[in-house]
Amino acid sequence: xxxMNLTQAEARALITMEKHRADxxxxxxxxxxxxxxxxxQSVDRREQFLLDISRGxxxxxxxxxxxxxxxxxxxxxxxxxxxxxxxxxxxxxPCPHLHVYREGYGDKWAMLVPAEHFPRTSDLWGTLEDFMxxxxxxxxxxxxxxxxx
Numbered sequence: 235x236x237x238m239n240l241t242q243a244e245a246r247a248l249i250t251m252e253k254h255r256a257d258x259x260x261x262x263x264x265x266x267x268x269x270x271x272x273x274x275q276s277v278d279r280r281e282q283f284l285l286d287i288s289r290g291x292x293x294x295x296x297x298x299x300x301x302x303x304x305x306x307x308x309x310x311x312x313x314x315x316x317x318x319x320x321x322x323x324x325x326x327x328p329c330p331h332l333h334v335y336r337e338g339y340g341d342k343w344a345m346l347v348p349a350e351h352f353p354r355t356s357d358l359w360g361t362l363e364d365f366m367x368x369x370x371x372x373x374x375x376x377x378x379x380x381x382x383x
Contacts, residue, residue: 267291
């Protein structure tokens with residue numbers, strides 16, 4: 235089973251590690267209520283990652299983009315169009331917000347979305363591109379942009 239407890243240094247190394255698509259399959263951007271899981275890998279193919287894309291069923295502007303390592307460890311997650319998040323210290327963070335792995339807490343802490351990395355949060359497709367850049371996905375998967383992105 236995958237080790238779910240990473241040190242902060244291990245998490246940072248995985249987040250900043252260059253990631254490539256694991257295949258050349260063509261995928262469709264999820265419609266309302268759908269999700270997509272895309273395999274990624276490190277350049278040397280020693281580390282496997284997943285890119286999760288989920289959309290709300292009713293509110294199409296609600297969803298999440300997530301990058302996982304070792305199947306279950308959430309390294310980075312961007313939540314948008316949903317409710318605020320309450321951090322372990324009781325601070326409430328409005329949506330959109332960004333979760334970045336924190337040693338001892340996993341993805342339980344959220345922060346305001348850094349505008350320098352995510353300048354277009356009202357654009358689903360542009361935000362996905364920004365998210366992949368933030369996660370260092372340098373060879374992105376082939377995802378067909380949908381009608382409502």
